[in-house]
Amino acid sequence: MADFDVPKLEDYLIVPEPRDQVTNHLAPFVAKPPHQSDLGFPEELVDNWKEVAIAKMGDLLGKYRSLQVFLDICVHCGACTDKCHYFLGTTDAKNMPVARQELLRKVYRRYFTFAGKYFPKLVGAVDLTEEVLDDWYSYFHQCSQCRRCSVFCPYGIDTAEISMAAREIMDAVGKGQKYCNEIIAKVFKIGNNLGLPEPALADTLEGLEEDIEDDTGVKVRLPLDEKGADILLITPSADFFAEPHVDGLMGYAKVFHEAGVSWTLSSKASEAANFGMFIGSYENMRKLALRIREAAIDLGVKRIVFGECGHAWRVAYSFLNTLAGPFDFLDQNYPIPQHICEFTYDLIKQDKLRFNKEENDHMTVTFHDSCNVARGAGMGGYEGGQFEIPRAVIKAACNNYYDMDDDTIHDATFCCGGGGGLLTDDLMEIRVKGAMPRMQALKKVTEEHGVTNLAAICAICKSQFAKTLPYFGFRMDQIVSVHQLVSNAIVMKGSEQEAELDGSAEEAGEAETA
Amino acid sequence: MSLVSTLYVGLFYAATVILVAGLAMRIKKYAQTPAPLVIPTMPAPRTETGVVMRMFREVAFFESLFRSNKWIWLFGVMFHFGMLLVLLRHLRYFTEPVWFWVNWVQPFGKYAAFAMLAGLLGLWARRFLVARVRYISTPSDHLMLALLVGIAMTGIGMSFLVHTDIISVKAFFLGLMRFSPQPLPGDPLLLVHLGLVATLMIIFPISKLLHAPGVFFSPTRNQTDSSREQRHIADWAKALEAGER
Numbered sequence: 001m002a003d004f005d006v007p008k009l010e011d012y013l014i015v016p017e018p019r020d021q022v023t024n025h026l027a028p029f030v031a032k033p034p035h036q037s038d039l040g041f042p043e044e045l046v047d048n049w050k051e052v053a054i055a056k057m058g059d060l061l062g063k064y065r066s067l068q069v070f071l072d073i074c075v076h077c078g079a080c081t082d083k084c085h086y087f088l089g090t091t092d093a094k095n096m097p098v099a100r101q102e103l104l105r106k107v108y109r110r111y112f113t114f115a116g117k118y119f120p121k122l123v124g125a126v127d128l129t130e131e132v133l134d135d136w137y138s139y140f141h142q143c144s145q146c147r148r149c150s151v152f153c154p155y156g157i158d159t160a161e162i163s164m165a166a167r168e169i170m171d172a173v174g175k176g177q178k179y180c181n182e183i184i185a186k187v188f189k190i191g192n193n194l195g196l197p198e199p200a201l202a203d204t205l206e207g208l209e210e211d212i213e214d215d216t217g218v219k220v221r222l223p224l225d226e227k228g229a230d231i232l233l234i235t236p237s238a239d240f241f242a243e244p245h246v247d248g249l250m251g252y253a254k255v256f257h258e259a260g261v262s263w264t265l266s267s268k269a270s271e272a273a274n275f276g277m278f279i280g281s282y283e284n285m286r287k288l289a290l291r292i293r294e295a296a297i298d299l300g301v302k303r304i305v306f307g308e309c310g311h312a313w314r315v316a317y318s319f320l321n322t323l324a325g326p327f328d329f330l331d332q333n334y335p336i337p338q339h340i341c342e343f344t345y346d347l348i349k350q351d352k353l354r355f356n357k358e359e360n361d362h363m364t365v366t367f368h369d370s371c372n373v374a375r376g377a378g379m380g381g382y383e384g385g386q387f388e389i390p391r392a393v394i395k396a397a398c399n400n401y402y403d404m405d406d407d408t409i410h411d412a413t414f415c416c417g418g419g420g421g422l423l424t425d426d427l428m429e430i431r432v433k434g435a436m437p438r439m440q441a442l443k444k445v446t447e448e449h450g451v452t453n454l455a456a457i458c459a460i461c462k463s464q465f466a467k468t469l470p471y472f473g474f475r476m477d478q479i480v481s482v483h484q485l486v487s488n489a490i491v492m493k494g495s496e497q498e499a500e501l502d503g504s505a506e507e508a509g510e511a512e513t514a
Numbered sequence: 515m516s517l518v519s520t521l522y523v524g525l526f527y528a529a530t531v532i533l534v535a536g537l538a539m540r541i542k543k544y545a546q547t548p549a550p551l552v553i554p555t556m557p558a559p560r561t562e563t564g565v566v567m568r569m570f571r572e573v574a575f576f577e578s579l580f581r582s583n584k585w586i587w588l589f590g591v592m593f594h595f596g597m598l599l600v601l602l603r604h605l606r607y608f609t610e611p612v613w614f615w616v617n618w619v620q621p622f623g624k625y626a627a628f629a630m631l632a633g634l635l636g637l638w639a640r641r642f643l644v645a646r647v648r649y650i651s652t653p654s655d656h657l658m659l660a661l662l663v664g665i666a667m668t669g670i671g672m673s674f675l676v677h678t679d680i681i682s683v684k685a686f687f688l689g690l691m692r693f694s695p696q697p698l699p700g701d702p703l704l705l706v707h708l709g710l711v712a713t714l715m716i717i718f719p720i721s722k723l724l725h726a727p728g729v730f731f732s733p734t735r736n737q738t739d740s741s742r743e744q745r746h747i748a749d750w751a752k753a754l755e756a757g758e759r
Binding site for chain 2: 015017018061062063064065066068069070072073074075076077078079080081082083093096098099102113114115119121122123124147150151152153154155156157158161282283286317318319321322325326335336337374375376377378381382383384385386387411412
């Protein structure tokens with residue numbers, strides 16, 4: 001099914017010998033002139049691109065301490081070399097985190113350090129050439145900015161920061177990535193990554209309301225642009241139509257319904273994802289984040305809740321307050337913003353949701369910690385809440401749950417292989433190969449515990465696994481949303497499920513006393 | 515005073531100025547460059563005290579490295595903490611009277627040199643034996659190890675094999691500190707040892723040795739997890755919102 005070699009799943013994860021030039025040919029489509037100009041970048045590679053690139057690098061070095069420190073302090077110890085899922089899946093030496101960083105670092109040394117200026121060969125410094133730029137374009141788009149390397153680096157050097165800077169430099173010289181830049185412009189023009197206009201969105205939501213009513217007999221609303229609602233739900237646009245995302249969205253709606261809160265979606269801010277982070281552009285990330293602030297003000301809401309979306313949650317949790325705050329106009333008694341898992345978990349703790357876990361008995365579930373939630377954000381207001389809370393939500397809705405191996409979950413989790421702006425068909429080979437370490441861990445729990453399904457709280461993870469699971473002999477529908485499990489098991493008041501349960505309980509009671 | 519002594523006087527004054535001024539400039543740069551976004555590697559401590567503890571575990575136990583790779587951790591610990599004891603022991607050549615606790619360190623410091631050397635050789639061996647580490651090693655990585663191994667071996671040589679006139683060495687350094695230069699013994703082992711040390715001091719602020727001060731400025735390790743409660747806006751980012759709200 002593939003025109004490339006799909007990595008074989010062994011009994012355990014094997015660290016390969018590094019090889020040269022294995023995936024240097026894998027690069028995403030270059031942004032076309034309109035995609036570039038929409039974001040204020042040069043339309044194509046400018047004539048004096050070398051000067052522009054070096055000047056941009058200097059500019060970023062002055063703006064980001066992370067970049068300045070990380071480019072200086074790596075000692076080449078090798079601790080990160082076996083940590084990247086793309087290296088493990090491709091064997092390409094330049095996919096080792098330190099080698100990926102060196103692509104930028106060797107140019108930094110040449111133009112910004114004493115040793116690199118006067119002894120380039122000694123310290124591995126090189127001039128910026130077309131060849132180097134091509135390597136940048138390939139390998140900085142083979143990084144999903146998942147931060148796994150940063151966990152294991154003795155100095156916390158985060159390749160994501162280096163990749164973001166490199167992509168920003170490439171945008172500045174006119175060599176941007178089509179996928180990311182086209183999508184960012186779509187949000188500016190229409191409101192979401194998919195380019196769903198307001199009428200289509202309203203239509204979709206209406207259809208979902210009908211589906212829920214058919215299934216449960218309960219009129220659960222999915223309101224759009226409703227002024228005066230208490231909660232604004234910001235969710236990835238994939239939730240509106242993609243599988244299994246949409247089942248998660250129906251889960252959020254049922255939870256809101258049971259909580260008895262008023263809530264709304266916004267057509268203006270109908271996108272949780274913020275691709276401005278992927279291209280390292282503070283300005284674009286900020287403009288995208290401001291749409292959420294504006295929608296919250298326009299609709300007069302008191303709270304903001306985010307749906308299941310990994311990088312979106314990183315931007316929301318870690319950056320939103322900085323980019324678009326202060327949110328002094330919202331209710332300060334709730335976290336700003338709040339994750340849907342935090343919201344559901346609070347209700348579970350207060351015993352306000354009723355579940356019939358048997359509805360999920362056909363599944364044995366494991367949880368894939370999405371990289372940007374695990375290593376880029378938090379939940380619950382305490383260290384490690386992002387690991388416990390989604391699992392607690394799953395366990396409230398499922399009887400059968402097993403974790404994957406310790407070195408593949410929590411903050412050591414492997415990225416799905418499609419994050420950071422790589423979720424595009426022109427990068428399918430790198431996506432499949434990058435999924436290998438996660439697939440390996442999944443295979444192990446499948447064999448040991450009979451796990452049938454992988455639950456996630458990220459739109460990218462869900463889309464990526466739906467595409468890549470079949471390459472490894474799994475079924476595409478083995479990936480599920482966490483709130484899909486909630487949706488399956490929740491017993492709403494006045495629903496057919498409630499009647500059935502309580503009815504059968506009565507019958508069972510009668511049988512016992514008879 | 516001999517020509518060699520005069521040269522070494524000049525060398526150590528120059529090396530000290532370069533080390534101190536170079537490091538000060540670099541640290542100033544790290545401290546003044548803004549960190550516009552909160553990017554601690556999560557889960558991260560929620561309090562300043564927690565961050566201090568995290569950083570302490572990182573520099574005292576190499577916590578992340580331990581999770582990452584036990585061999586690098588072992589060799590790294592042997593080298594760094596061996597060197598720490600050796601350096602503390604060397605304080606006796608710069609203090610008069612010698613601080614009491616430096617006397618306590620003395621016997622440990624002497625043998626710690628072997629741990630330091632073994633650690634260095636272990637790290638160096640990895641640069642040849644492990645293909646992934648071989649791939650990322652530059653000539654300067656090897657030279658840096660050669661330099662440190664040279665310092666350790668000449669030091670061990672003087673401690674255990676060919677003793678130098680240590681009283682005169684101490685007089686030389688006290689003289690430097692009091693700005694009244696004294697002659698230095700001409701033993702080849704001593705001259706090589708001190709020459710390599712001065713070289714190390716000179717390249718410190720322009721090399722990867724900057725990891726020593728740099729780790730304290732690493733945003734992924736020194737930030738608190740407080741982004742939902744507090745804004746962390748940099749001055750240059752603030753300029754973007756001028757007139758907006």
